[in-house]
Amino acid sequence: xxxxxxxxxxxxxxxxxxxxxxxxxxxxxxxxxxxxxxxxxxxxxxxxxxxxxxxxxxxxxxxxxxxxxxxxxxxxxxxxxxxxxxxxxxxxxxxxxxxxxxxxxxxxxxxxxxxxxxxxxxxxxxxxxxxxxxxxxxxxxxxxxxxxxxxxxxxxxxxxxxxxxxxxxxxxxxxxxxxxxxxxxxxxxxxxxxxxxxxxxxxxxxxxxxxxxxxxxxxxxxxxxxxxxxxxxxxxxxxxxxxxxxxxxxxxxxxxxxxxxxxxxxxxxxxxxxxxxxxxxxxxxxxxxxxxxxxxxxxxxxxxxxxxxxxxxxxxxxxxxxxxxxxxxxxxxxxxxxxxxxxxxxxxxxxxxxxxxxxxxxxxxxxxxxxxxxxxxxxxxxxxxxxxxxxxxxxxxxxxxxxxxxxxxxxxxxxxxxxxxxxxxxxxxxxxxxxxxxxxxxxxxxxxxxxxxxxxxxxxxxxxxxxxxxxxxxxxxxxxxxxxxxxxxxxxxxxxxxxxxxxxxxxxxxxxxxxxxxxxxxxxxxxxxxxxxxxxxxxxxxxxxxxxxxxxxxxxxxxxxxxxxxxxxxxxxxxxxxxxxxxxxxxxxxxxxxxxxxxxxxxx
Numbered sequence: 001x002x003x004x005x006x007x008x009x010x011x012x013x014x015x016x017x018x019x020x021x022x023x024x025x026x027x028x029x030x031x032x033x034x035x036x037x038x039x040x041x042x043x044x045x046x047x048x049x050x051x052x053x054x055x056x057x058x059x060x061x062x063x064x065x066x067x068x069x070x071x072x073x074x075x076x077x078x079x080x081x082x083x084x085x086x087x088x089x090x091x092x093x094x095x096x097x098x099x100x101x102x103x104x105x106x107x108x109x110x111x112x113x114x115x116x117x118x119x120x121x122x123x124x125x126x127x128x129x130x131x132x133x134x135x136x137x138x139x140x141x142x143x144x145x146x147x148x149x150x151x152x153x154x155x156x157x158x159x160x161x162x163x164x165x166x167x168x169x170x171x172x173x174x175x176x177x178x179x180x181x182x183x184x185x186x187x188x189x190x191x192x193x194x195x196x197x198x199x200x201x202x203x204x205x206x207x208x209x210x211x212x213x214x215x216x217x218x219x220x221x222x223x224x225x226x227x228x229x230x231x232x233x234x235x236x237x238x239x240x241x242x243x244x245x246x247x248x249x250x251x252x253x254x255x256x257x258x259x260x261x262x263x264x265x266x267x268x269x270x271x272x273x274x275x276x277x278x279x280x281x282x283x284x285x286x287x288x289x290x291x292x293x294x295x296x297x298x299x300x301x302x303x304x305x306x307x308x309x310x311x312x313x314x315x316x317x318x319x320x321x322x323x324x325x326x327x328x329x330x331x332x333x334x335x336x337x338x339x340x341x342x343x344x345x346x347x348x349x350x351x352x353x354x355x356x357x358x359x360x361x362x363x364x365x366x367x368x369x370x371x372x373x374x375x376x377x378x379x380x381x382x383x384x385x386x387x388x389x390x391x392x393x394x395x396x397x398x399x400x401x402x403x404x405x406x407x408x409x410x411x412x413x414x415x416x417x418x419x420x421x422x423x424x425x426x427x428x429x430x431x432x433x434x435x436x437x438x439x440x441x442x443x444x445x446x447x448x449x450x451x452x453x454x455x456x457x458x459x460x461x462x463x464x465x466x467x468x469x470x471x472x473x474x475x476x477x478x479x480x481x482x483x484x485x486x487x488x489x490x491x492x493x494x495x496x497x498x499x500x501x502x503x504x505x506x507x508x509x510x511x512x513x514x515x516x517x518x519x520x521x522x523x524x525x526x527x528x529x530x531x532x533x534x535x536x537x538x539x540x541x542x543x544x545x546x547x548x549x550x551x552x553x554x555x556x557x558x559x560x561x562x563x564x565x566x567x568x569x570x571x572x573x574x575x576x577x578x579x580x581x582x583x584x585x586x587x588x589x590x591x592x593x594x595x596x597x598x599x600x601x602x603x604x
Contacts, residue, residue, distance in 0.1 A: 012043050012116040014099075032254075032382045033109040034102035042066065042121035045096045048075075049117070052085040053110040059254060060109070061384055063100040064093050071100060073240060073385060078249045085112075095121045104254035104384055133221035134162045135238060136312070138209035140195060140202060141228050142170040147395045148179060150406035151228060152186055157411045158232035158388065161185070164218060166209040170195065187212060200328040202305070203318075203341035210319045213312070224309040225341075230361050230391035231405045233380045234414065240386040241309055244358040250350075252304055252359040254384050262302040264350075267292065275302050277343065280336040287331035294324045297347055305341040307361025307389050314353045318345050361389035369557065370394055371401045380414050445534070448524050448586065448600040449498035456495050462488035462519045469522075481585070485520040488513075494590060496522055505588060506595035515593040523551055523585035524600070532603040533586060535572045541596045542570055549587030556587065573603075 017036040045064065052058060059078055063071040074091050099116065103109040137155070141148060148167075155165045168191040169175060180188050191208040195201040206225050213220050222238075244253065251259040261271040262278075267288035270278045281287060291297045318325075325344060332338065349357050362383055364371065369392045379390055393402050404410035455473040464487040483494075492509040507519055526533075537544060550557050586600065 009046060009117050010119060012039055012045075012118055014039055014116060017098075032103055032105065032384075033107065034100050035109055035111060036068075037099040037101075037114070037116070039097050039099075039116070042095050042097050043116075043118045044094045044121050045091050045099075045116060045118040047117040048087075048089045048091055048099075049113075049115045050087040050089065050101070050111065051113040053112040054085060058083075058085065059104040061102050061104055061253075062089070062091070063102065064091075064096045065098040065100070066095050068098050071385070073243050076104070076244065076247055076249065076253055076384070078251050078253055102384070132162055133238065134164065134218055135222040135224060135236075136164050136166055136209075136213045136218070136220045137224050137226050138166050138168065138206045138213075139226040139228055140168050140170075140191075140205040142173065142195070143228055143395050145173075145175055145179070146397055147228075148175065150397050150402065151231070152179075152182060154231045154406045156183060156185065157408075158234065158405075159185075159236045162238070163236060164213075164216075164220070166212050166216075168205050168209050168212075187216060198337045198339070199332055200325050200338075200340045200344075202339070203344055204322070204325060206305075206341065207319045207322050207325070210312070210315055220312050222309065223312045223315045224307060224360065225305050226361075226389070227306045227391055229393050229395055230306050230389045231393045231402070232388055233376050233390045233405055234383075234388045236360070236388045237385060241358060241360055244386050245310070245356045248356055249358060250301075250303075250355070252363075254362065254387065255304075256363065256365040257304075259303050264299045264301060266299050275342075277302065277338055280338055284331060284335055287328065287335075290324070290327065290331055294327070295321050295344075295348070297351055299347070300343055301346045301350055302342050303346045303357075304359055304361070304363055305339070305345070306363060306391050307359045307387075308345060308357060309360050310345075310349060310357040311354075314349050314357065315345070317352050318348045321348070358386065360386055361391055362387045363391050373401045373404050376401050376404055376414070377417065381417050445601050445603050447501045448526065448533075448602055449501070449503055452497075452499050454495075454497050456493070457483075458493055459491045460485070460494060462486060462490055462492055481522065481524045483520055483522050483590075484587075486518065488517075488519055492519060492592060494520070496590075502597045502599050503588065504595070504597050505590055507590050507592050509592060513592060517592050518547065518589045519592050520590045521549060521587040522590060523549075523587045526584045526586060526602055531584065532573065534601040534603055536569050536599040536601075538597070539570050541598070544589065544596060544598060545570075545572055547589040549589075551585040551587055553583055 014037045017038050018034065048062065060076070061073055062075040063073050065071045072093070074093055075089055077087070096118075101109065101111065101114070137159075139151070141151070143151075152165065152167075155163075159165075163185065165186045167186065167188045169188055171190055171194070173190075175188065189208075189212050191205055193201055193204045193208060195205050210223060213223065222241075250263055258273065259275070261274045265271050265274065265278060268282050268285070270282050291300070321344075325340070328340060346357065349355055362379060364375065371390055371393045376390065379387075393399070393405070396402060397406070404413070453473055455469065457467070457472065462485050465485045467483040467485070469481040469483065483496075490509060490511050490513055492507050492513075495504070495506045497504040505522065535545065535548070546558065548558070588598065588600075
């Protein structure tokens with residue numbers, strides 16, 4: 001703590017305006033929990049002492065206000081290797097009356113003790129001037145002209161006149177010339193680099209955008225990279241973003257993926273719990289030498305490229321190595337998938353620059369990686385103020401979530417959310433189903449298992465095998481379902497039964513094995529194109545829901561829907577949007593030495 005003169009510091013009395021959330025439903029529904037404190041008078045705040053009752057995964061922010069309308073983020077604690085629960089934070093902010101402490105992740109905010117230190121405010125409140133610096137955004141585009149129109153509309157709606165979008169088009173795209181004159185804030189050009197999903201070409205594409213920015217003579221101060229499937233869900237705030245720059249966070253704020261072990265990684269090393277790319281380049285010695293000798297890098301760091309925001313002067317340090325980054329391709333022969341756009345910029349920022357950067361895009365790593373309209377509403381209300389983009393959106397203009405953030409009505413709807421308390425899960429689900437043109441009141445319901453059946457696999461070797469249900473269950477309507485077994489290399493008995501709408505799963509083994517491990521999944525086909533699943537289970541079996549999987553023919557994705565309580569059961573509703581020709585399967589886990597009943601309905 002800074003040594004302020006003793007006479008200047010006093011302990012400020014306060015009242016707590018919010019109560020702790022205690023229920024699991026509140027934990028899921030209120031997403032980023034916060035507590036608000038109020039002072040009787042205005043104070044010049046100098047210091048906050050904060051003690052949490054737990055030290056695990058503490059990511060939180062402190063926000064101050066004089067009127068509870070406009071909040072200033074003065075401190076954010078991102079993920080770190082150091083687990084601690086006590087914070088002594090120096091803060092110099094005048095004319096403060098309200099303090100908000102917000103957890104920047106789902107969960108409980110467990111504050112054990114807090115104290116505020118400062119002195120009575122001697123001056124009246126003065127509004128900070130609005131920043132007018134110009135920001136350029138870069139996006140690499142290889143999608144349809146129809147989606148391009150929506151992408152541009154999304155940008156223009158959620159940014160102001162000081163923001164400019166540079167769209168680097170793939171050479172194989174044919175775009176109507178009207179797009180090139182759609183707005184004085186949008187610049188389209190055809191880049192020279194042939195881009196690939198892996199390697200160095202995506203970074204080179206963004207560096208081409210930087211060259212286009214320089215040619216524009218717009219006097220740009222900041223530069224930010226976007227993805228074509230990351231869209232704005234709220235207004236971009238330059239003030240809030242610069243606030244984060246000055247805090248010099250080295251990992252994204254409020255993330256579902258931890259990058260702390262991906263900082264300052266020595267060449268050839270594979271850090272524990274790091275990103276997948278380290279293993280792919282660990283043995284690329286000639287690549288390491290190139291990065292060391294030609295780019296003067298001592299080590300490498302990784303962060304997300306989506307929404308990577310920094311001063312243009314920092315990005316120009318990267319652009320200076322355009323030729324050297326091009327030459328990386330020579331050293332990637334035989335190297336598996338890489339993403340140097342996530343690696344090179346931040347490594348250069350940290351070595352050759354001011355190490356001031358932040359991310360303004362929230363990445364939905366957990367669960368099904370497609371944004372729903374419920375996700376748009378939830379994150380619009382809950383995310384830290386500088387996070388204004390969300391990924392992943394479907395590049396389909398008929399998708400309700402995409403439609404919501406690329407249309408006038410969606411923009412006006414989202415702008416109204418700030419005047420209401422955070423929507424609960426039932427309200428979100430009602431909106432979701434109405435946007436899908438399947439209002440909950442008018443939905444029909446069918447059980448996923450239309451007919452009763454009984455399936456038993458006796459003494460089955462659990463050894464990564466696929467079993468078609470029709471081959472082992474004669475009296476079943478499940479002619480398209482299947483079982484996938486894990487690689488466990490022991491024998492077990494598996495029973496699956498559908499009776500009176502309830503689905504029963506059990507697995508046992510006579511050999512001594514670790515109990516409660518997942519040994520496989522049973523996948524049941526859904527015959528509805530755009531289904532809404534409703535899962536009901538006993539509260540004691542709520543462990544099941546985080547292991548339920550959706551398979552769309554390409555990807556297996558775990559879901560994490562939120563529950564509503566009905567008597568002794570928990571009921572989970574979730575909509576799955578997919579392409580019209582997709583075949584969906586719902587995957588139910590098979591646990592060793594654990595049996596359960598579950599009810600699965602399909603609403604349509």
